[in-house]
Amino acid sequence: xxxxxxxxxxxxxxxxxxxxxxxxxxxxxxxxxxxxxxxxxxxxxxxxxxxxxxxxxxxxxxxxxxxxxxxxxxxxxxxxxxxxxxxxxxxxxxxxxxxxxxxxxxxxxxxxxxxxxxxxxxxxxxxxxxxxxxxxxxxxxxxxxxxxxxxxxxxxxxxxxxxxxxxxxxxxxxxxxxxxxxxxxxxxxxxxxxxxxxxxxxxxxxxxxxxxxxxxxxxxxxxxxxxxxxxxxxxxxxxxxxxxxxxxxxxxxxxxxxxxxxxxxxxxxxxxxxxxxxxxxxxxxxxxxxxxxxxxxxxxxxxxxxxxxxxx
Amino acid sequence: xxxxxxxxxxxxxxxxxxxxxxxxxxxxxxxxxxxxxxxxxxxxxxxxxxxxxxxxxxxxxxxxxxxxxxxxxxxxxxxxxxxxxxxxxxxxxxxxxxxxxxxxxxxxxxxxxxxxxxxxxxxxxxxxxxxxxxxxxxxxxxxxxxxxxxxxxxxxxxxxxxxxxxxxxxxxxxxxxxxxxxxxxxxxxxxxxxxxxxxxxxxxxxxxxxxxxxxxxxxxxxxxxxxxxxxxxxxxxxxxxxxxxxxxxxxxxxxxxxxxxxxxxxxxxxxxxxxxxxxxxxxxxxxxxxxxxxxxxxxxxxxxxxxxxxxx
DNA sequence: GATTGACCTGGTACCGGTTTCACAGGCTAC
DNA sequence: GTAGCCTGTGAAACCGGTACCAGGTCAATC
Numbered sequence: 231x232x233x234x235x236x237x238x239x240x241x242x243x244x245x246x247x248x249x250x251x252x253x254x255x256x257x258x259x260x261x262x263x264x265x266x267x268x269x270x271x272x273x274x275x276x277x278x279x280x281x282x283x284x285x286x287x288x289x290x291x292x293x294x295x296x297x298x299x300x301x302x303x304x305x306x307x308x309x310x311x312x313x314x315x316x317x318x319x320x321x322x323x324x325x326x327x328x329x330x331x332x333x334x335x336x337x338x339x340x341x342x343x344x345x346x347x348x349x350x351x352x353x354x355x356x357x358x359x360x361x362x363x364x365x366x367x368x369x370x371x372x373x374x375x376x377x378x379x380x381x382x383x384x385x386x387x388x389x390x391x392x393x394x395x396x397x398x399x400x401x402x403x404x405x406x407x408x409x410x411x412x413x414x415x416x417x418x419x420x421x422x423x424x425x426x427x428x429x430x431x432x433x434x435x436x437x438x439x440x441x442x443x444x445x446x447x448x449x450x451x452x453x454x455x456x457x458x459x460x461x462x463x464x465x466x467x468x469x470x471x472x473x474x475x476x477x478x479x480x481x482x483x484x485x486x487x488x489x490x491x492x493x494x495x496x497x498x499x500x501x502x503x504x505x506x507x508x509x510x511x512x513x514x515x516x517x518x519x520x521x522x523x524x525x526x527x528x529x530x531x532x533x534x535x536x537x538x539x540x541x542x
Numbered sequence: 543x544x545x546x547x548x549x550x551x552x553x554x555x556x557x558x559x560x561x562x563x564x565x566x567x568x569x570x571x572x573x574x575x576x577x578x579x580x581x582x583x584x585x586x587x588x589x590x591x592x593x594x595x596x597x598x599x600x601x602x603x604x605x606x607x608x609x610x611x612x613x614x615x616x617x618x619x620x621x622x623x624x625x626x627x628x629x630x631x632x633x634x635x636x637x638x639x640x641x642x643x644x645x646x647x648x649x650x651x652x653x654x655x656x657x658x659x660x661x662x663x664x665x666x667x668x669x670x671x672x673x674x675x676x677x678x679x680x681x682x683x684x685x686x687x688x689x690x691x692x693x694x695x696x697x698x699x700x701x702x703x704x705x706x707x708x709x710x711x712x713x714x715x716x717x718x719x720x721x722x723x724x725x726x727x728x729x730x731x732x733x734x735x736x737x738x739x740x741x742x743x744x745x746x747x748x749x750x751x752x753x754x755x756x757x758x759x760x761x762x763x764x765x766x767x768x769x770x771x772x773x774x775x776x777x778x779x780x781x782x783x784x785x786x787x788x789x790x791x792x793x794x795x796x797x798x799x800x801x802x803x804x805x806x807x808x809x810x811x812x813x814x815x816x817x818x819x820x821x822x823x824x825x826x827x828x829x830x831x832x833x834x835x836x837x838x839x840x841x842x843x844x845x846x847x848x849x850x851x852x853x854x
Numbered sequence: 855g856a857t858t859g860a861c862c863t864g865g866t867a868c869c870g871g872t873t874t875c876a877c878a879g880g881c882t883a884c
Numbered sequence: 885g886t887a888g889c890c891t892g893t894g895a896a897a898c899c900g901g902t903a904c905c906a907g908g909t910c911a912a913t914c
Contacts, residue, residue, distance in 0.1 A: 233870055244894045249872065257892050279657040280601065281870035284592040284899050291635070300621035300827070309612035312636050321657075323603070323635045324624050342588040344900095345633075448812055474812055481816065500760055500786055504793065504816050515612070545900055556864045561902065569862055593900035596869050656870095 232275045240273075241266050252277055291321045292525050293346040295337055297329050297353055301446070302499050303472060303514065307352050307373065310518020318526065320347075329414075331355040341368040348525035358382060371525045373517060385520035385533045387512040389421075392537035393428030396469055396494045396510055399539065401432060405467035405492055408433055409458045411442045411451070411479070412471050421471070445471060448501075451478020459488055467492035473502035473509055480505050498540055511538045544587045553581050564589055603633045604837050605658040607649055609641050609665055613758070614811050615784060615826065619664050619685065622830020630838065632659075641726075643667040653680040660837035670694060683837045685829060697832035697845040699824040701733075704849035705740030708781055708806045708822055711851065713744060717779035717804055720745055721770045723754045723763070723791070724783050733783070757783060760813075763790020771800055779804040785814035785821055792817050810852055823850045 234252075238245040243262060250258050251266045269275075283289045294311055296304045308324070315322045323346065327333045334355050341349055341364055348369035354361065358380045361370050365382070375386045400408055410429065412421050422441075429436040439461060442454045451470065455478060458465050468491055470476035476495035483490050495502040498511035513535050520533040546564070550557045555574060562570045563578045570578075581587075595601045606623055608616045620636070627634045635658065639645045646667050653661055653676055660681035666673065670692045673682050677694070687698045712720055722741065724733050734753075741748040751773060754766045763782065767790060770777050780803055782788035788807035795802050807814040810823035825847050832845040 235870075245871085246873085246894060246896095247892085250893095253872085257890090259892065262892090274654070276651055276654040278596070278870050279652065279655040280592055280596040281899090282872075284590070284596050284901085285870080285872045287899070289592065298621065299624050300617050305612050305617045308636070309610065312611050312638050316638050321635050321637075323633050324620070325633075326624050326628050339588060340591070342586070343591040345591040448815075477812065477816055500789065500813055501816060503760075504789055504813060543900095547900075557901085558864060558866095558903085559862085562863090565902085569860090571862065574862090590900050593869090594902075596871085597900080597902040599869070 232273045234275075234277065237266065237269055237273065237275055241269050287344070289321075289345065289347055290319060291323055291346050292522065293323050293325045293337060293340070293349045295325045295327060295334060295349060295351045295354070298326055299324055302474065303497060304352055306497070306514035307518040307521070310515035310520075311350060311522045312518075313515070314519040314522040318522075320522070320526065325349075327353075327355065329353075329355055335360070338364045341370075344368075350521045350525055352521075369525050369528070371521050373521055381531070383524045383531045385517050385524055385535065387517060387535045387537050389424045389512075389537070390428055392510045392512070392539065393425060393469065394431050395537075395539050396508070397428055397432040399508070399541065400467045400469075400492060400494065403467070403492060407440070407463055407465045407467075409440045409442065409461070409465040409468040409491075410436065411445045411454050411468060411475055413446055414444060425469075440465065445475045445478075448474045448478040448481075451475035452482045453478075455479035455482025458491070459483060459486065465491060467494065469494045471496060473497050473499040476507055476509070477501035477505050480507065498538075502540075502542070506542050508542045509540050511540055513538065544585045546587075546589065549578065549581055549585065549587055552585075553578050599656070601633075601657065601659055602631060603635055603658050604834065605635050605637045605649060605652070605661045607637045607639060607646060607661060607663045607666070610638055611636055614786065615809060616664055618809070618826035619830040619833070622827035622832075623662060623834045624830075625827070626831040626834040630834075632834070632838065637661075639665075639667065641665075641667055647672070650676045653682075656680075662833045662837055664833075681837050681840070683833050685833055693843070695836045695843045697829055697836055697847065699829060699847045699849050701736045701824075701849070702740055704822045704824070704851065705737060705781065706743050707849075707851050708820070709740055709744035711820070711853065712779040712781075712804060712806065715779070715804060719752070719775055719777045719779075721752045721754065721773070721777040721780040721803075722748065723757045723766050723780060723787055725758055726756055737781075752777065757787045757790075760786045760790040760793075763787035764794045765790075767791035767794025770803070771795065771798065777803060779806065781806045783808060785809050785811040788819055788821070789813035789817050792819065810850075814852075814854070818854050820854045821852050823852055825850065 234245055234248050237248045247258060248266055251263050292315055294308055312322045325337045346368060351372040354372060358376055362382055364370060371383045373385055376382045376384045410425055412425055426436050442457050445451055445454050458468060459482060468479055470479060470493060473495035476493040480493050493507035495507055495509035498509045502509040517535045520535060524533060546557055546560050549560045555578060559570060560578055563575050604627055606620055624634045637649045658680060663684040666684060670688055674694055676682060683695045685697055688694045688696045722737055724737055738748050754769055757763055757766050770780060780791055782791060782805060785807035788805040792805050805819035807819055807821040810821045814821040829847045832847060836845060
């Protein structure tokens with residue numbers, strides 16, 4: 231493998247001069263620049279990335295922490311980050327946690343090892359405080375509203391407003407009793423809190439029985455459908471935490487030939503379009519893009535992405 | 543930032559000894575090991591990843607080349623690669639090409655710079671020959687059958703067998719005239735060739751009019767639906783190159799209240815389940831896993847993943 | 855008593871770049 | 885005439901690790 235010293239030796243110039251040529255810096259005579267450039271082409275030389283990064287102290291790599299890659303919610307955010315990163319010459323590495331706190335902590339430790347310039351948490355199991363403690367080793371961005379108490383950089387959607395908007399719509403449609411599905415209650419505690427707040431603003435206090443917890447996939451939605459179908463007093467609308475979950479609910483009602491309930495999904499995936507129910511598009515690609523921008527900036531700390539209600 | 547020299551200096555031992563402690567090697571006296579370890583904890587020292595990688599000449603990083611991250615086909619493969627890589631301590635970096643040959647070439651060049659140990663092509667625009675030329679700089683794995691002429695490592699599904707199986711099923715169901723949808727014809731030339739071969743084995747020569755090209759998304763499927771709905775002689779079954787595309791076709795027929803045609807999708811996504819049509823599951827996670835295994839092995843070169851026909 | 859080999863330890867070259875600094879020559883300004 | 889600045893170049897320190905090699909101790913073996 232040829233390296234910069236080979237180029238220097240063979241061209242008859244110094245390593246410094248070669249380095250200047252590689253990096254398109256000033257103060258190299260045209261004839262020498264030419265000569266070195268042709269030699270580089272001839273020998274098919276490409277500077278070693280690691281050596282450069284080590285020397286410069288930056289990797290131009292961002293780590294994305296996520297539970298797993300194959301979920302539309304995360305896939306859309308990742309797509310946003312990757313696209314934005316690509317445009318600015320950043321590489322993006324996927325760091326799956328499978329919701330394991332220890333693994334997540336491990337990635338934070340890697341920030342110390344300078345493996346990444348920044349870490350973006352699309353979801354987290356550790357506390358915000360824990361994340362904050364690692365900020366000195368690199369930029370950390372989370373994808374939720376960290377509130378006023380935290381000094382973490384964050385890109386997030388206006389969940390509360392979008393939920394209120396959705397529930398208002400249900401009310402206008404004449405729905406009397408609305409069920410709600412969320413994912414793991416402990417995970418993003420914000421999720422259940424925000425849901426309750428939105429409910430409070432529209433339908434009043436959320437009855438415990440109207441909340442179904444622990445839904446992530448279509449199958450979970452199907453289970454939620456079974457739950458709500460048997461619930462008394464019965465619900466006539468359900469706000470689901472994802473289109474695929476909404477589709478699962480609707481599929482249960484369809485499979486058992488029950489009077490359909492109004493579903494409101496989230497994420498505007500194909501499933502809500504196929505099953506023809508309303509949804510909230512959180513513009514997750516934009517969220518990813520914003521998260522990336524925050525991860526390489528050192529000024530701005532917060533970015534709100536507006537959600538969009540799609541009525542069907 | 544503390545480094546190994548700081549630890550050495552402060553502990554009173556040499557860099558070599560500290561390095562031995564870090565890497566859990568033999569030949570370090572217990573008391574010194576203890577002392578160094580506590581010092582490491584105290585100073586919150588983590589070895590610099592880049593320096594280690596540079597010194598070792600390997601990065602434990604795999605690059606995945608793909609057109610874009612937000613497509614279920616690629617998302618499933620990526621998920622397989624990431625999970626398998628995680629289990630073996632490998633990091634995975636996403637390299638989006640947007641089908642740009644130049645960008646793809648750029649990533650191949652990066653292989654020279656030792657930024658990745660290996661590159662996995664989930665799709666490609668460059669020729670197999672071009673890829674082969676870069677093999678000397680690192681392992682390259684592609685996700686298609688490279689045939690006997692190429693010496694590239696490859697993980698792929700038995701497309702031909704699965705298409706024949708699907709078309710046989712259509713025949714048994716009494717379908718007379720079958721349409722086919724594929725993606726960009728030039729891209730994976732294998733795709734159109736294999737389709738024709740499978741057609742040949744079951745229905746005979748594929749009429750040019752029965753082939754719809756250039757479908758990637760649901761919307762493309764919708765367009766394909768429009769095309770086939772107006773086609774004479776009319777088709778009574780369509781083999782689509784993806785469930786979302788199949789869903790698009792079916793959605794067109796539904797929206798225009800036409801007699802539905804039998805759809806056969808691919809990938810076994812939620813959409814085929816919701817729209818209740820048959821599909822071919824190519825077990826893409828397994829494909830990704832296999833691709834990863836090949837990318838870090840130096841022996842085996844080929845791995846076939848069996849597809850599964852899911853009848854609905 | 856000499857040889858062997860396992861156990862410890864430190865020195866230092868090396869991985870392949872970047873960056874700082876010193877120095878030299880030519881030009882302009884006063 | 886010289887002070888000052890811009891251009892061009894190379895030597896060498898540095899980034900932070902790994903790994904090879906030399907050298908030393910000590911118990912076991914012949």
